[in-house]
Amino acid sequence: MNLNINWYPGHMKKTSDSIRENLKKVDLAFELVDARAPRATENPLLKELLGDKKRILIFNKADLADPETNKKWLAYYKENNIPAVELNSNTGKGIPELMKEVHKTMEEKRARDVDRGIISKQVRAMIIGVPNVGKSTLINSLAKKKSTKTGNTPGVTRTNQWIKVGEDLLLLDTPGVLWPKFESEELALHLAYIGSIKDEVLPKEDVALKLVEHLSDHYPDLLEKRFKIKIQGRPLETMEEIARKRGAIMRRSEIEYTRVTDIILDEFRKATIGRISLEEPNV
Ligand SMILES: Nc1nc2c(ncn2[C@@H]2O[C@H](COP(=O)(O)OP(=O)(O)O)[C@@H](O)[C@H]2O)c(=O)[nH]1
Ligand SMILES: [Mg+2]
Known part of the structure; x- marks a missing residue:
């Protein structure tokens, strides 16, 4: 596949500068990764940007990923002393655990503050x-x-709005957006499957075909069940079988590849095919 590595915006430096500026104002960073592809969605440069700031890794969209694989990742983070919390940001499931982790991570700082009389x-x-x-x-x-905006807190300027979460967490209302990793075709594809890079960046039909191949290898039962097919031939034949099942067919029974592409990507992204993980921790 032809990777268009010139896709990403020219404002990378500006982005990291603004994140660096904002990091000065905080004690702690929440790094969000997508549970389905935590390797592809982690930020290669964040470590350097963070310096000695604390980080909590938020394993988000856990509801869309394979629960068994989620467990493996959480165990992996634990073994490597990376504070991490499984989360569903849509429903808020996991937020109490996140708050617990915030307190645990900040205990040392609090003890120091108390010593200094703060x-x-x-x-x-x-x-x-x-x-x-x-x-x-x-x-x-x-x-x-249970929060309030605290833009008029003394010492807090209008440009950074702080959101008060519970008693003792102030959250900056503007997130830091980092560009995704593009270091291998495999990781780029994972980003494309989950929609973290725009569909224009990689040829969409090729992306869907690769996804069919991946699912045929790793989750054949889910694929067969969802589309009521039997995986027999190569990924292209499977894709065509899906198209026929879903009526993505033109006159003279030609396959409508754009339509079946959209169906496959959409149903993967919404997890209607099932809870699927694309990556496992290296053990
Ligand atoms: N199922 C599920 N969807 C989520 C979760 N968090 C975010 N989303 C969805 O993912 C999409 C992107 O979320 P958004 O907050 O805009 O991402 P951002 O670009 O990082 O700000 C939206 O459609 C959200 O509803 C989650 O934990 N579970
Ligand atoms: Mg956003």
Whole structure:
């Protein structure tokens, strides 16, 4: 497949500068990754940007990923001492656990503050992640949670709005958007499947075909069940079989590839094919 590596915006430096600026204002960063592709959606440059700021990894969209694989990832993060929390930002499932993790992660700082005579110090945090991992959704979910906007808090300027979450968390209302990794065809495809890079970046029909191949290898039962097909031939034949089942057929029984492409990508993204993970931790 032809990877168009010139796709990404020329404002990479501007983006990292603005994240760097915002990071100065916080104690803690929430890095969102997509549970279906945590490797492809993690930010290669974040470590460097973070310096000695604390990070909590948010394993978002866990509801769309394979529960067995979710467990493996969480165990992997635990083994590697990476504070991580499974989350569904749409429903808010996992937010109490996230708040617990915030407190655990910030305990040291709090103890230090107490020693210095600083009391009831609020924790300031910001959300960072590549496009489409759920940053805005999480901000909204946290904002709804018994919170108020605190733009007029003394010392807080209008340009950065802080959202008060519970008693002691202040969340920056603007997330840091980092560009996704594009280092291999495999990772680029994962980003395309989950919709973290625009459909124009990679040839969409090829992406859908690759996804059919991936699902045929890793989740054949889900694919067969969803589309009421039997996987027999090569991925292209499977894709054509799906098209026939769904009536993505033109006159003279030609396959309508654009339509079947949309069906496959859409049903994967909504997890109507099933809860699917694209990556497992290296063990
Ligand atoms: N199923 C599911 N969908 C989510 C979750 N978080 C976000 N979404 C959806 O993912 C899409 C992108 O979310 P958005 O917050 O705009 O991502 P952003 O680009 O990182 O700000 C939206 O359609 C959300 O409804 C989640 O935890 N589970
Ligand atoms: Mg957003």
